[in-house]
Amino acid sequence: MCKRLSAVFLLVVGAALSLVAAGRYGTGWYRRDQIRQQWVAALARSDVASARALAESASDASVSVGSPVARLVIPRIELDEVVVEGVGSDELNATPGHLPGSAIPGYRGNAVISAHRDRHFDRLGELQVGDTIETETRQQRDRWVVVQRRVIDEHAPALFSTPTPTLTLTTCWPIRFFGPAPDRLIITARPIAANSHTRAL
């Protein structure tokens, strides 16, 4: 009797936990598809004139949280994701998030993109110095080269202002870890060539 009760209890608890996790992952995937569709639609709508107008008014930085801001492509780890504005729980559950207040990728300043280690950045640890990254915003495309790879404590200062365009990718470290990972993996990249169409925000 006791054994049967234990088995039923484990089944119920296991089913509940699995449903919670599956629901969270499923919501993230559904939201990710929605964001990709939004990104495609936004690209289709924006022609050269509107892109220029948007670039001129980009200083307003009026990107709402949850809306797509860029596309991130990392060939080495076969990553191709649309990045949304914000690094809250809902945003990171769906796609990589762009840290509000940081630069838009390709513009002057430090552009920070974060994602979970168990989802979109699950292979970020394979990235090495010298690997290339591509970003695409509504105004421009940029290619980056990884120049630094470091692991720091979660409470350590990690993000710094830069006078030149910089791309910073962050996720938790170690990648394979049960529970909240205690460290952060910080990948820093610089533009491969001097970007003639880089504009200051």
Added chain:
Amino acid sequence: MTFRAACLTLVFAALTPVASKAQFTAYVSPTRPNTDSAKAAIVAVQRARSDSNARASITNMKAWVDSAAGVAQTSPADTTVATTPPATPPATPAPVPAAPTHNTTSFSNGAQAPATASYLPLIAALGLASLSVGIVLLAGRKRV
């Protein structure tokens, strides 16, 4: 010891250092420290108090430190100093910014990396493990 042996000893003692480029030195034994440290400390304090030169230098040192720290010297006789506020605020140690522990939601220079840690993998693993153990237990019971 005979006179001849004594002369030879003296000559040997005089010439050996020359040959070895050494020299005679006179050893002066140091004064024995006062074994009663408490008494010695009291004596030192009394000597310092009675020594006007030492007292003056200590006073000057305090004034120098205060002036270097930006604290205005106030004197009851000096009304101008007493009525005018100090040019600079009293030097207080600048508060050391504590490392913020809240989640980073917007960019700032020196900010922590955003909180990307999540319990979701752990929850999924625990759920699958519980399900597996429950199924094994039930299956074993049916087999019995």
